Structures are given as structure tokens and as C-alpha cells.
Amino acid sequence: MRYQLWIVLGFLLMSRSGVALPDSTKTAVIRHIFLEGNHKTRAGIIMRELAVKSGDTVRVHELADILEVDRRKVVNTNLFVTVQFDPEFTGDSSQVDLRLKLRERWYIFGLPVFQLADRNFNEWWYDRNRDFSRITYGLYGSHNNVSGRNDKLKVLVELGFVPKYEISYSFPYLDRGMKLGLTAGASYSTNKSLAVRTWNDKLDFLPGESVNRRRFYFFISPSYRSKFYGYHMLDVRWVNATVSDTVLIRNPHYLFGDDTRQRFFQFTYTYSYNKRDIGQYPLRGYNVVFQASKRGVLPGDDVNQGYLYGVYRHFLPLGGRFFFNSGVRLRASFPARVPYLNMVGLGYRLDLVRGYELYVIDGQHYGVLQNELKFRLFDVVKTIKWLPRQFGTVPVALYLNAFADAGYISNKVPEWSNSRLSNRLLAGTGLGLDLVTFYNLVYRLNYSFSAEGERRLFFSVAREF
Structure with missing residues (x-):
């Protein structure tokens, strides 16, 4: 009982001090996926590797891990020197645009x-x-x-x-x-x-x-x-x-x-x-x-x-x-x-x-x-x-x-x-x-x-x- 009281007290102190607790229920809709730097490679070859698609709804706190998995799949095509995802949220964070920045290899x-x-x-x-x-x-x-x-x-x-x-x-x-x-x-x-x-x-x-x-x-x-x-x-x-x-x-x-x-x-x-x-x-x-x-x-x-x-x-x-x-x-x-x-x-x-x-x-x-x-x-x-x-x-x-x-x-x-x-x-x-x-x-x-x-x-x- 004593430990439970300490846990409750801890949450109250965090809320009073202005520390925001992570909202695991907040979601965002992926609005657009933009590709940058694929001068030679067709967009379909890159999109084939991505689990995320336009219109998908994702939990905000899981987005970074999801994008990292997809980033590695694009890296493993051996077509690019560098691969980087930049998410751009709208004002209310209900929607997000994904910008995939690529640097192609010499082929x-x-x-x-x-x-x-x-x-x-x-x-x-x-x-x-x-x-x-x-x-x-x-x-x-x-x-x-x-x-x-x-x-x-x-x-x-x-x-x-x-x-x-x-x-x-x-x-x-x-x-x-x-x-x-x-x-x-x-x-x-x-x-x-x-x-x-x-x-x-x-x-x-x-x-x-x-x-x-x-x-x-x-x-x-x-x-x-x-x-x-x-x-x-x-x-x-x-x-x-x-x-x-x-x-x-x-x-x-x-x-x-x-x-x-x-x-x-x-x-x-x-x-x-x-x-x-x-x-x-x-x-x-x-x-x-x-x-x-x-x-x-x-x-x-x-x-x-x-x-x-x-x-x-x-x-x-x-x-x-x-x-x-x-x-x-x-x-x-x-x-x-x-x-x-x-x-x-x-x-x-x-x-x-x-x-x-x-x-x-x-x-x-x-x-x-x-x-x-x-x-x-x-x-x-x-x-x-x-x-x-x-x-x-x-x-x-x-x-x-x-x-x-x-x-x-x-x-x-x-x-x-x-x-x-x-x-x-x-x-x-x-x-x-x-x-x-x-x-x-x-x-x-x-x-x-x-x-x-x-x-x-x-x-x-x-x-x-």
C-alpha cells in the first residue's frame, strides 16, 4: 500500500510541476510521403520497401520506431549512401508529412x-x-x-x-x-x-x-x-x-x-x-x-x-x-x-x-x-x-x-x-x-x-x- 501511495504522489507532483506525461493514445494520419534525392531510382522501388503509406493512422509515440525500421529497409536496397526520414507535423499534430531524404550511390x-x-x-x-x-x-x-x-x-x-x-x-x-x-x-x-x-x-x-x-x-x-x-x-x-x-x-x-x-x-x-x-x-x-x-x-x-x-x-x-x-x-x-x-x-x-x-x-x-x-x-x-x-x-x-x-x-x-x-x-x-x-x-x-x-x-x- 505504501508503494502505491508513492506512485500516485509521484504522478501528482509531475503534473503540478508542468512535466508532460507521454500520451500513448494520441494518433496522427500520414498525409503525404515526399521523396527527395532519388534522381535515378524510380519512386515505386523505394515505396515498395515502406510499410507506412499515405492515409495510415499511427500512434505518435511509435512513429520514430516505425520509420527507423523502414529506413533500414531502404538502406538495404544498396541504392543509397544515406537515408533519412524527416516527419513534419501539422499545427495540431493530427496529421504528419514524411519527407524521405536520399543520397544515391554511384551506380x-x-x-x-x-x-x-x-x-x-x-x-x-x-x-x-x-x-x-x-x-x-x-x-x-x-x-x-x-x-x-x-x-x-x-x-x-x-x-x-x-x-x-x-x-x-x-x-x-x-x-x-x-x-x-x-x-x-x-x-x-x-x-x-x-x-x-x-x-x-x-x-x-x-x-x-x-x-x-x-x-x-x-x-x-x-x-x-x-x-x-x-x-x-x-x-x-x-x-x-x-x-x-x-x-x-x-x-x-x-x-x-x-x-x-x-x-x-x-x-x-x-x-x-x-x-x-x-x-x-x-x-x-x-x-x-x-x-x-x-x-x-x-x-x-x-x-x-x-x-x-x-x-x-x-x-x-x-x-x-x-x-x-x-x-x-x-x-x-x-x-x-x-x-x-x-x-x-x-x-x-x-x-x-x-x-x-x-x-x-x-x-x-x-x-x-x-x-x-x-x-x-x-x-x-x-x-x-x-x-x-x-x-x-x-x-x-x-x-x-x-x-x-x-x-x-x-x-x-x-x-x-x-x-x-x-x-x-x-x-x-x-x-x-x-x-x-x-x-x-x-x-x-x-x-x-x-x-x-x-x-x-x-x-x-x-x-x-
């Missing part, structure tokens, strides 16, 4: 390509003796907003260690309801030197002066975006690969048998639900990915393989400058014996236990648990006035992170790769720095410790979406 790029042919920088630095002959060079051209509808055209010409030619076009919305999309593309590459097997959990390369492998594929991918966060995609592709006799002599399991050619159709269904705040470097929210694929669809196809793949990751702000995220990656592949060319294990892209960046661990089924604790050192936006407006706004953020990973991969044929790391628990931990800047660039520097007692400094550059 047309013609960039020289100068990159490593290896899986990552660390493999090249530690295992390939910093061999500059393993460099690919060429030209990458892209238009990331061709018609103003967030459609993308990409052309890649690479020469050097692995010559490659690629072209793709993506149109996210074919229908008036803005739910159906389509992507199509093709790729052709040749290899003189290539990894013909994994041995002792390392890629074993076959050197060569003549072409030892040619690979061509064509794909078409219809997509369906059900709501704001969910995507369905069906990828249909035809793959044709040919290798030299030397490859089969070096590894009889590379394609199976004496046939130097492998051709097949592949169907892959992917569902993703991405409710992260910022796709570039998420700090809150979660994302889910599920994938089911079948290689070898027609009776005459040279491969018969299926796999299931799933990812779940959750991002949590802990208060202040601290953030935490945890996630799991799972993959199951059937049957156990497939050609080496179609074998996928741990060590590629994000499917790895940190501390084992230098290893490729073959197997059929694997699971990886990844955890990170982050501390934001700073997060600023610099304006460089003498640069064009698309480049003059430069966000820069630096995070200190501590990570701990664990994983396991099941390998039914470890003798094929003389593996010592498959069929056992893997664990790694370490500290790192993440530098996040504009156009989705993330620079990572990690010092990792593995359960094998190895400790190394690893560096990577990624352009994330």
Missing part, C-alpha cells in the same frame, strides 16, 4: 580487377609463398541501377592465372505487384593450374602450361518476394566441364571413370528471410537461409547428387557499444561418394571454423557454430566536399571483436584426402578488428587460435550485401 563502375586466384588472402600469403603468378587481372563492369528499378548488369573479363568471362542481368520486379523477379547469366573459365585433389586437408595443385580444365554454365533464376523480408528463388542451370587426361591420372576420383567430360542440369531452391538492421554489417535482427539442390536431373546427366543447406544467425545489441551474434551453418550431401569436382567441405567463404582458414576439409555432412562479441570503438560519417556527392559521404566504423567457433565434418571416405581434421571436433577462437566503410566494404584483421595449437594473423577484405 556505374568500370574497375580494374587485380585479385588472387586462391581461396583467400591467407592461403596465398602462407601456403603459396606470395606467388604473384597466381594473380588474375582484367576488368569488371557493372551498372547497379540500369533502368532505375534496381536492376543490375554485370560483366567480368579476367585474365592471368584463371581466365574467366561472365555476364549476368538481374531484374528484381517483373510484375506490377513487385513480387516476381528474374536473373540470368553465363560464365566460361579455363584453368592451366588447378586443384585436382585435397591432400592432408590442403588443396593439391596440378601445374600446367596447357589448359587442364574448361568450364561453362548458364543459369536462369526466377524469384518471388512474398513480403518485405522473405525471398524464394529457383536456380536452374546447365553445367559443362571438360578436363585433361593428366587431371584424371593425378586423381582418378576427380570425375570417376575415364570420361573427361561432365555435363548436368542442376535445380536449386533457396528460401531466405532476412530481418537484419543493415545487411552490410548487421548488429541486430536475424536471418534464415534454407537451400535444397539436385545435381543431375535428366537420365543422361553425368552427376547424381543432392544436398541440403541451412544458415541461421541472430544479432543482439547488448546495450551501449556492445553487440553479440551467434549462428549455425549445416550441410548434408548425398551420396557419400561423388566426384571430387562436386565435393564441398569446410574452408570456403564463410563455411569455416576460424583458426582453420588455411585448410580445406572434405566431407559429406558438416555443422559450424560461430559466436562473436563486438565492441564499437567509433562510428562516424565524414563528408568530403571536393568529391562528387556519390562519394563525398564516407561512413567509417571500427569494431573490436572476440570470437569462438566450433565445427564438425563427417567424411565417409577420408582416405581419398588423407584427412586428419575430418570426423573430429574443431574449435577456434581469437580477437579481431573490423573496419566497415562505404559501398559495403569490410576489412577484417583477426588473430586466431586453433585447437591444433596453431596461431596466426589472418586478413580479409569483403564486399558484403
Whole structure:
């Protein structure tokens, strides 16, 4: 009873002193939504991302949170450098106009390509003796907003260690309801030197002066975006690969048998639900990915393989400058014996236990648990006035992170790769720095410790979406 009296007394004192209590019942009608700064991008592409519409009635005290969610969705289109909502209330606050201020990115790029042919920088630095002959060079051209509808055209010409030619076009919305999309593309590459097997959990390369492998594929991918966060995609592709006799002599399991050619159709269904705040470097929210694929669809196809793949990751702000995220990656592949060319294990892209960046661990089924604790050192936006407006706004953020990973991969044929790391628990931990800047660039520097007692400094550059 005493506590209740104190609460009532507190409210009376606040009202007498002139302190206004928040009115959680007050509402306002959204009168107009104005877009500013979308010189190239069509208004419908932006409005597609907004949950709020003209004529909606919203609670005033909830408006800021609602607009922040919509602002992040517009940011994740990767069309704008900055996105800002400015609400403008009428005199009695019964109506509000929303002004969405945008600064578009530079959409047309013609960039020289100068990159490593290896899986990552660390493999090249530690295992390939910093061999500059393993460099690919060429030209990458892209238009990331061709018609103003967030459609993308990409052309890649690479020469050097692995010559490659690629072209793709993506149109996210074919229908008036803005739910159906389509992507199509093709790729052709040749290899003189290539990894013909994994041995002792390392890629074993076959050197060569003549072409030892040619690979061509064509794909078409219809997509369906059900709501704001969910995507369905069906990828249909035809793959044709040919290798030299030397490859089969070096590894009889590379394609199976004496046939130097492998051709097949592949169907892959992917569902993703991405409710992260910022796709570039998420700090809150979660994302889910599920994938089911079948290689070898027609009776005459040279491969018969299926796999299931799933990812779940959750991002949590802990208060202040601290953030935490945890996630799991799972993959199951059937049957156990497939050609080496179609074998996928741990060590590629994000499917790895940190501390084992230098290893490729073959197997059929694997699971990886990844955890990170982050501390934001700073997060600023610099304006460089003498640069064009698309480049003059430069966000820069630096995070200190501590990570701990664990994983396991099941390998039914470890003798094929003389593996010592498959069929056992893997664990790694370490500290790192993440530098996040504009156009989705993330620079990572990690010092990792593995359960094998190895400790190394690893560096990577990624352009994330």
C-alpha cells in the first residue's frame, strides 16, 4: 500500500510541476510521403520497401520506431549512401508529412580487377609463398541501377592465372505487384593450374602450361518476394566441364571413370528471410537461409547428387557499444561418394571454423557454430566536399571483436584426402578488428587460435550485401 501511495504522489507532483506525461493514445494520419534525392531510382522501388503509406493512422509515440525500421529497409536496397526520414507535423499534430531524404550511390563502375586466384588472402600469403603468378587481372563492369528499378548488369573479363568471362542481368520486379523477379547469366573459365585433389586437408595443385580444365554454365533464376523480408528463388542451370587426361591420372576420383567430360542440369531452391538492421554489417535482427539442390536431373546427366543447406544467425545489441551474434551453418550431401569436382567441405567463404582458414576439409555432412562479441570503438560519417556527392559521404566504423567457433565434418571416405581434421571436433577462437566503410566494404584483421595449437594473423577484405 505504501508503494502505491508513492506512485500516485509521484504522478501528482509531475503534473503540478508542468512535466508532460507521454500520451500513448494520441494518433496522427500520414498525409503525404515526399521523396527527395532519388534522381535515378524510380519512386515505386523505394515505396515498395515502406510499410507506412499515405492515409495510415499511427500512434505518435511509435512513429520514430516505425520509420527507423523502414529506413533500414531502404538502406538495404544498396541504392543509397544515406537515408533519412524527416516527419513534419501539422499545427495540431493530427496529421504528419514524411519527407524521405536520399543520397544515391554511384551506380556505374568500370574497375580494374587485380585479385588472387586462391581461396583467400591467407592461403596465398602462407601456403603459396606470395606467388604473384597466381594473380588474375582484367576488368569488371557493372551498372547497379540500369533502368532505375534496381536492376543490375554485370560483366567480368579476367585474365592471368584463371581466365574467366561472365555476364549476368538481374531484374528484381517483373510484375506490377513487385513480387516476381528474374536473373540470368553465363560464365566460361579455363584453368592451366588447378586443384585436382585435397591432400592432408590442403588443396593439391596440378601445374600446367596447357589448359587442364574448361568450364561453362548458364543459369536462369526466377524469384518471388512474398513480403518485405522473405525471398524464394529457383536456380536452374546447365553445367559443362571438360578436363585433361593428366587431371584424371593425378586423381582418378576427380570425375570417376575415364570420361573427361561432365555435363548436368542442376535445380536449386533457396528460401531466405532476412530481418537484419543493415545487411552490410548487421548488429541486430536475424536471418534464415534454407537451400535444397539436385545435381543431375535428366537420365543422361553425368552427376547424381543432392544436398541440403541451412544458415541461421541472430544479432543482439547488448546495450551501449556492445553487440553479440551467434549462428549455425549445416550441410548434408548425398551420396557419400561423388566426384571430387562436386565435393564441398569446410574452408570456403564463410563455411569455416576460424583458426582453420588455411585448410580445406572434405566431407559429406558438416555443422559450424560461430559466436562473436563486438565492441564499437567509433562510428562516424565524414563528408568530403571536393568529391562528387556519390562519394563525398564516407561512413567509417571500427569494431573490436572476440570470437569462438566450433565445427564438425563427417567424411565417409577420408582416405581419398588423407584427412586428419575430418570426423573430429574443431574449435577456434581469437580477437579481431573490423573496419566497415562505404559501398559495403569490410576489412577484417583477426588473430586466431586453433585447437591444433596453431596461431596466426589472418586478413580479409569483403564486399558484403
